[in-house]
Amino acid sequence: MKKPHAILFDWDNTLVNTWEVLHQAVNETLDHYNHPAWELEEFKKYSHGTTIDLLPSIFKDKWSEAAPFYYQRVEKLHLEKLQVLPHAKKLLEFLFEQNIPMALISNKRSDFLKKEVAHLGWDSFFEVVIGAGDAARDKPHPDPILLAFEKMQTQPSLNHWYVGDTTIDWQAxxxxxxxxxxxxxxPSLLEMKPSFYLPYLKDCLDFQATVANFLSLPIEKNIA
Structure with a gap:
């Protein structure tokens, strides 16, 4: 691996925990249309793409009718239940202090994504924020990442890192x-043999130490 010239992040369940929001919104939509509720683990199996991918798999030919109701539930819940993952803010502050450009690439609907970033007061961390629909195709296609590089006026290389928690992030x-x-x-990321990975729960803390090592910076003994 090479030193990062810029670091791009996924959003949901990389920097923030949104499982509760999305799971509740889906179950309220299922209930509204007389479908049985999903357990959280069942929901997670289907939720790594965009909502445009998720809803047809649940509601079949009724998905376009269910979509507005689902989005209403997300809009009501997403800010009040938004949770920052441990050490995420400290990581972003550290990278910002090191003058490492950052961008955000997500399959979340763009307006929801930008509201969440603003709600946390994190606008200044990211040069570019790309959500679902901003590029010609969403992840797992590379289009959103390439659009971010275009807006940052740079070319992708192995000196540019993209950090995410799912196979579609790795592929993109x-x-x-x-x-x-x-x-x-x-766990399915194992099949893709990633050249570098970080364990869950210590993700942002370990990642900060990793970047410090690549930049040859002293690593604080206590950065929790």
């Missing part, structure tokens, strides 16, 4: 020409 990062970093929440 790899196909864009940058270095994908796998945060270890999805």
């Amino acid at each position: 990062g790899q196909d864009s020409g940058c270095q994908p970093i796998a945060l270890w929440t999805d």
